[in-house]
Amino acid sequence: MSDQDPILQMRGIHKRFPGVKALSNVDFRLFPGEVHALMGENGAGKSTLIKVLTGVYSIDEGTVDMEGSPISVTSPQESQTAGISTVYQEVNLCPNLTVAENIYIGREPRKFGRILWKEMNRNAAVLLKERLNLDIDVTLPLQYYSVAIQQLVAIARALNISAKVLILDEPTSSLDRNEVQQLFGIMRKLKSDGLAILFVTHFLDQVYEISDRITILRNGEFVGEYRVNELSRIDLVLKMIGKELNLLEELPQLSQEYKDSSGEVLLTASGLGRKGSIEPFDLTLHKGEVVGLAGLLGSGRTEVARLFFGADKPDQGGITSPGIEGGIHSPRDAIKRKIAFCSENRKAEGIIDDLTVRENIILALQASRGWFRTISRKRQDELADEYIQLMNINPPNPEHLIKNLSGGNQQKVLLARWLLTEPRLLILDEPTRGIDVGAKAEIQKLVLSLSRQGMSFLFISSELEEVLRVSDRIAVLRDRNKVKEISGEEMNPHEIMQAIAGG
Amino acid sequence: MSVNRKFIPILVTFGLFVVMFAAGSFRYTGFFSLQVLMNLLVDNAFLLITAVGMSFVILSGGIDLSVGSIIALTTMVSASLVQQQGWPPAVVIPLVLVMGSVFGYGMGAIIHYFKIQPFIVTLAGMFLARGLCYVISIDTITIDNAFYTSVAQTKIHLPGGSFVSISVIIALVVIAAAIYIAHYTRFGRNVYALGGSEQSALLMGLPVAKTKILVYTLSGFCSALAGVVFTFYMLSGYGLHAVGLELDTIAAVVIGGTLLTGGVGYVIGTFFGVMIQGIIQTIISFEGTLSSWWTKIVIGLLLFFFILLQRLLIARRSTLKL
Secondary structure, three states: OOOOOOOEEEEEEEEEEOOEEEEEEEEEEEOOOOEEEEEOOOOOOHHHHHHHHOOOOOOOEEEEEEOOEEEOOOOHHHHHHOOEEEEOOOOOOOOOOEHHHHHHOOOOOEEOOEEOHHHHHHHHHHHHHHHHOOOOOOOOEHHHOOHHHHHHHHHHHHHHOOOOEEEEEOOOOOOOHHHHHHHHHHHHHHHHOOOEEEEEOOOHHHHHHHOOEEEEEEOOEEEEEEEHHHOOHHHHHHHHHOOOHHHHHOOOOOOOOOOOOOOOEEEEEEEEEEOOOEEEEEEEEEOOOEEEEEOOOOOOHHHHHHHHHOOOOOOEEEEEEOOEOOOOOOHHHHHHOOEEEEOOOHHHHHOOOOOEHHHHHHHHHHHHHOOOOOOOHHHHHHHHHHHHHHHOOOOOOOOOEHHHOOHHHHHHHHHHHHHOOOOOEEEEEOOOOOOOHHHHHHHHHHHHHHHHOOOEEEEEOOOHHHHHHHOOEEEEEEOOEEEEEEEHHHOOHHHHHHHHHOO | OOOOHHHHHHHHHHHHHHHHHHHHHHHOOOOOOHHHHHHHHHHHHHHHHHHHHHHHHHHOOOOOOOHHHHHHHHHHHHHHHHHHOOOOHHHHHHHHHHHHHHHHHHHHHHHHHOOOOHHHHHHHHHHHHHHHHHHHOOOOEEOOOHHHHHHHHOOEEOOOOOEEOHHHHHHHHHHHHHHHHHHHOHHHHHHHHHHHOHHHHHHOOOOHHHHHHHHHHHHHHHHHHHHHHHHHHHOEEOOOOOOOHHHHHHHHHHHOOOOOOOOOOOHHHHHHHHHHHHHHHHHHHHHOOOOOHHHHHHHHHHHHHHHHHHHHHHHHHHHOOO
8 A cells, every 4th residue: 555655645734723723733644545544532633634624724834735736725615626525424415305416416417407307316326326335216305314324325425526535524423333334334345446535433443443544633733644453452542642551550549548339329220321322331329439431532421421310311221229219311300319410511501601600509509499499698698608618719709700710610610509409429521621730639639528428429531540530430431332340459540541442 | 105205295285275176166056167277377376476486485494575565566666657657568567577686686695695584684675665665655556558458358268268367377487487497407406405404505515695595586586577467467556465465475385385494395386385275265255155264264274284294294204214
């Protein structure tokens, strides 16, 4: 492969947005007849690189060569003309039009301005059959077919634009196992036809199954390009998160003595699963225990949390708690069982910008009491003062508008809001994202001390160090599967990385 | 699957029309005649033309509330120029058609470039056009121009002793052209794509701006043409002509099986939607004792029925993925 010339070569790509360096000095190349995986965590610059390549964003610096000659792509149309086609995560086709039309619209075969339907339908059927092994009725509206087939039609449309480079942006995220295999079969066929495929996914197993080569980005920078068989899974993960394993080993442990997991059972999830979001798993939470969820982005961490809170409906299994009738079917059920959920989306699902710190703190308590039993102003002030002191919220003024607080202090207000309802289980999804080191440590300490007083936690974080530091037990997720449960002496970075990387 | 499922709503519309015509024929003597059918066309020619324009607008995912007012303005401008200024109809008719198109173009441009809801833009257009009628005159202007009266009185005789008016020919030509445009031109297919998903249409590289503006231009043109036909029919211009017609038009399009969310429907469905409204009126006038408001009641019930039918078909479809 390497004796060939690359069909696409990007050199020294820079892209700045106001205040952010999205890409700096990134190189990328694609050879004909290969599947090339682009890997990186959220914010690593994968999407930006693709948007630069497809002409959605313009390049600040750097060159793009197609088949040896420089091209400039400033619009999606230009990129298509140059032979670069993209299939996005969400199918960007018109569900109401027929399959054939979706492939040809804008380029229909015509005679004197009249669309030749027969010819179009025939061409579409042949194209789908010969290149994608797909034998379907092309005269039916696209919406009558499953997402997997819609995805294939999107690929057919892309191929029809005489593509040399095909970009597949997370094509597998809404497909089930069989559909993924069908897609991979087609990718292999296209590859053998000489097409260069750029494949973006965060499923490690899929990368190792289908790709020939991997390029890793981190924080908008180029980390390296590797052949798949020369890069172990664990190295891939370490390069993506930018850590050395031996540095992780030297972490100071906050809770040296692990709680034994034989305490009183709080909740048991058995065979809990939801198609397209998480494979069935078992997980037991005990009283006073911090259970950490570790895994890469998109591995199903938030999905587990949402199932426990009843925010998503499981289609298999259920949650039981000893001594309480019925399961958890809605957030209402969860709140009745004293479960609180602090979402990762602080801005959109958490704080209310234009209310004061006091108002934000009492919100959940007031909601749980019903709006007719208002909390007196005196009591509100007491509660606000108490928690401002407890959590060390700065500035310590309950009448301050929350939007003027720093991220860390906003997070503390949110924690205070849920603590006030005295939950038995508090689910924290990325509670320390984007906040400074000091506030991070305070939140971690608070979690530990509350758990010693008997409160249980489900703790989700992208930072492995943090999960290790606060958890009594860690459930590791990979590719929407709970792959391992680690506790006690096994809780070390090496063990967890191994489980995250798998294989 | 013997019948393609996408044709179900239109078959229901057609079936309903046949059932209503059969029921009328059994119940009332003289109902079962070609002339009753032809009168449906004669009396609703202007509604047919307006509804064709509206079909394109709704298929594209929009709505046009200004159509009734543009009809009124067209009758007013025509009557004023022909009757009071003495302009020849050969100048006046093209002029009002251009006026309606420009009016629609303006609304389309505002909707697209300022990203404003079509509902509110065409609502403004509706008030504006209706108001402009009264700038010309607050009274009815009766037309006795020779060209207009002769067009109004011309009967085109058909075999079997029945007849239609010139307006019917115009309406049928418009419908035939609209079916061709909708299914055999890129503009037509782009309208469907736009109604299916504007975001996708954009990413597929389709000319979204051009299509959207052209849709409202077409609706403006159709309304003005309907206004011309309406002038033949009423032989007058008046600011209160065609009040509430936009709602009748929307009802006809929906009863014709077009989805209000856009992207799904057929021009021929709209044709039968108008015919169903016409036949309800005919049945009620044959009945003799019923108030004409019963038309509204039946249309209201039919609308509910069709909206529910569409909802059921969508629900069923999602469980029937292949």
